[in-house]
Amino acid sequence: LAKGMGKGGWQRYQSDLAHAMVQRLEMRTQLTEAIEDEQFILQFQPIVEIAEQRVTGVEALVRWQHPTRGLLGPFHFVEAAEENGAIVGIGNWVMREALRQLAEWKAADPGTSLRYISVNVSPRQFRAADFVEQVHTALEQAGARPDWLLLEITESLVLKDAEKVIQDLRALRAMGVRIAIDDFGTGYSSLSYLRQMPVDVLKLDKSFIDDILTSRQQHALVDAIVTLAGNLDLTVVAEGIEEAGQRTALKTMGCHYGQGYHFAKPVWPAEIPALTGSAEPAALSA
Ligand code: C2E
Ligand code: MG
Ligand code: MG
Ligand code: MG
Numbered sequence: 001l002a003k004g005m006g007k008g009g010w011q012r013y014q015s016d017l018a019h020a021m022v023q024r025l026e027m028r029t030q031l032t033e034a035i036e037d038e039q040f041i042l043q044f045q046p047i048v049e050i051a052e053q054r055v056t057g058v059e060a061l062v063r064w065q066h067p068t069r070g071l072l073g074p075f076h077f078v079e080a081a082e083e084n085g086a087i088v089g090i091g092n093w094v095m096r097e098a099l100r101q102l103a104e105w106k107a108a109d110p111g112t113s114l115r116y117i118s119v120n121v122s123p124r125q126f127r128a129a130d131f132v133e134q135v136h137t138a139l140e141q142a143g144a145r146p147d148w149l150l151l152e153i154t155e156s157l158v159l160k161d162a163e164k165v166i167q168d169l170r171a172l173r174a175m176g177v178r179i180a181i182d183d184f185g186t187g188y189s190s191l192s193y194l195r196q197m198p199v200d201v202l203k204l205d206k207s208f209i210d211d212i213l214t215s216r217q218q219h220a221l222v223d224a225i226v227t228l229a230g231n232l233d234l235t236v237v238a239e240g241i242e243e244a245g246q247r248t249a250l251k252t253m254g255c256h257y258g259q260g261y262h263f264a265k266p267v268w269p270a271e272i273p274a275l276t277g278s279a280e281p282a283a284l285s286a
Pocket of ligand 1: 045060061062073074075078087091094120121122152182183239240241242259260261262266
């Protein structure tokens with residue numbers, strides 16, 4: 001690796017590596033403090049009913065207002081937080097704050113098109129012994145109905161410790177909370193396996209949507225998944241829709257829900273009422 005770098009290059013490489021390591025170690029301590037300091041903040045991305053272009057849900061997406069590095073997206077810290085366990089506290093804060101925010105939007109506008117909030121749950125957070133209890137408490141604190149909450153889990157979670165996970169998923173659904181498989185298609189689970197899983201929604205990963213206009217095979221694959229999912233009574237949300245053509249193609253396939261820059265990027269809470277309000281005409285572009 002270091003061959004041909006020369007002596008100066010090798011030293012620079014070593015000091016870059018040391019710097020990266022120090023930064024990672026620093027981040028672990030900072031992540032734990034950040035919860036107490038309330039340095040996390042949420043953006044929300046609309047989830048849209050494709051045919052009507054109506055916003056029926058929003059996904060809560062966490063950001064970290066880092067004391068020195070500015071606003072950081074999840075790519076910069078979620079993995080580290082998963083490794084040191086901070087994700088449990090962060091994730092439970094996200095769930096409480098998201099439900100509080102939804103309750104506020106609903107109270108401010110009883111005619112809002114918003115029906116639910118989608119919250120990402122990390123494997124470590126889900127596996128915590130008291131997770132179901134955390135959900136219960138979060139709903140109660142916010143005065144939220146269980147069907148206001150959609151929990152996004154990953155395929156990898158379902159594949160490991162299947163028995164315990166399925167038990168908890170059943171308990172959550174018995175409460176009335178809905179479950180989504182996030183980034184569907186990037187992991188290993190198959191649709192036939194999913195049929196036995198207590199889930200309600202498939203979020204079809206952006207990598208599947210990217211090429212539906214340019215690849216006939218990719219189009220056929222997505223079409224087949226949408227049809228099969230429908231037959232299994234699963235709702236499909238297509239992620240990462242960036243072009244009008246993709247929206248049209250998905251609508252023709254019978255995919256009812258979508259999310260992506262074509263409709264709206266993740267926005268700050270104050271921008272949501274204009275996109276979901278009963279007072280104004282829908283603000284989303286056609
Ligand atoms: P995700 O759950 O699949 O969320 C969608 C991500 O794709 C978001 O990135 C969103 O901004 C981005 N996105 C949406 N539409 C488009 C599009 O049309 N084009 C492109 N290029 N990107 C689009 P973000 O906010 O950076 O989040 C990244 C990931 O971080 C999320 O992927 C999720 O796995 C994780 N994450 C976010 N918030 C949380 C959280 O509260 N807890 C946990 N455990 N993970 C979270
Ligand atoms: Mg998600
Ligand atoms: Mg996703
Ligand atoms: Mg994704």
